[in-house]
Amino acid sequence: MSSSKAQDNNGFTLPELIVAMAMTAIVLTVVLTFLFYFWRYSYVLDYTQESFTQRLNTNDYLRDSLGSSVGLIIQNGLPDSHTNAPDPAIGSNLYWKLIHAVPTNYYTNGSGAVPLFYYRKYSSNSSGSYIMNGQQPYEDEYVLYLDSDTKQMLLRSIPNTGATGNRLLASCPPAIANSSCPSDKILIENVESVGLRYFSRSGNPIDWTSVWDDLNNCYAGPDFPQAEVVELTVNVSRKARFSSSSSTKNSTIIRVSLRNY
Numbered sequence: 001m002s003s004s005k006a007q008d009n010n011g012f013t014l015p016e017l018i019v020a021m022a023m024t025a026i027v028l029t030v031v032l033t034f035l036f037y038f039w040r041y042s043y044v045l046d047y048t049q050e051s052f053t054q055r056l057n058t059n060d061y062l063r064d065s066l067g068s069s070v071g072l073i074i075q076n077g078l079p080d081s082h083t084n085a086p087d088p089a090i091g092s093n094l095y096w097k098l099i100h101a102v103p104t105n106y107y108t109n110g111s112g113a114v115p116l117f118y119y120r121k122y123s124s125n126s127s128g129s130y131i132m133n134g135q136q137p138y139e140d141e142y143v144l145y146l147d148s149d150t151k152q153m154l155l156r157s158i159p160n161t162g163a164t165g166n167r168l169l170a171s172c173p174p175a176i177a178n179s180s181c182p183s184d185k186i187l188i189e190n191v192e193s194v195g196l197r198y199f200s201r202s203g204n205p206i207d208w209t210s211v212w213d214d215l216n217n218c219y220a221g222p223d224f225p226q227a228e229v230v231e232l233t234v235n236v237s238r239k240a241r242f243s244s245s246s247s248t249k250n251s252t253i254i255r256v257s258l259r260n261y
Helices: 002-008 014-067
Strands: 104-107 113-122 139-147 152-158 185-188 191-199 229-238 248-257
Touching: 014 185, 014 229, 014 248, 113 191, 152 191
Parallel strands: none
Antiparallel strands: 104 191, 113 139, 139 152, 152 185, 191 229, 229 248
């Protein structure tokens, strides 16, 4: 009887222990794999929804801001104390570099700021009324640009200081923003590229490089003052954690008619 009881209390044999450990490892691997893919899918879905919201907000904001503008310009005429991409031909560094109406794709695979286009809007006071300069309203200016370092598309505000009571404040790069100079508006993040095209209201493409002036040896095609419709194709991309490639890619096309008067 004593020998029988001793044998009953011996527990698992070594083969039984190995089998139990192997089965536990298999079940644990299956569970962890499921949890990993479930977590990754949830992350991708969450970012896709966030990106969709950002793209809708960007679309609405640019349609409202650009749609009420008085047209695109080749360079800012109001000085900007925090120019990210200054014109090398102007020593003051208060003016962004010249750009022309050329259909182009801009990418954030470099570094620094890349201006997309500049535009003007009438200055207004806190009640929303235009601030007049004789028979015409004063005009503020805006710079839409890409920050290749942060992969963001931002909007710089340059108020007309001659417009008394102007409600618009000058904005600054986010890194140096403060209470007197608020941050540039971040429209959308994780930008991979932005494609730009310009059209007349009748649908004809506007391209400054479409005509070459042999007499002056320069381009002479239509430029920003003739552009009445601007189209932006914004591509965003983000890589999920523990992923070697971008797991979420989205694109949105924003087309806005300008007032141009």
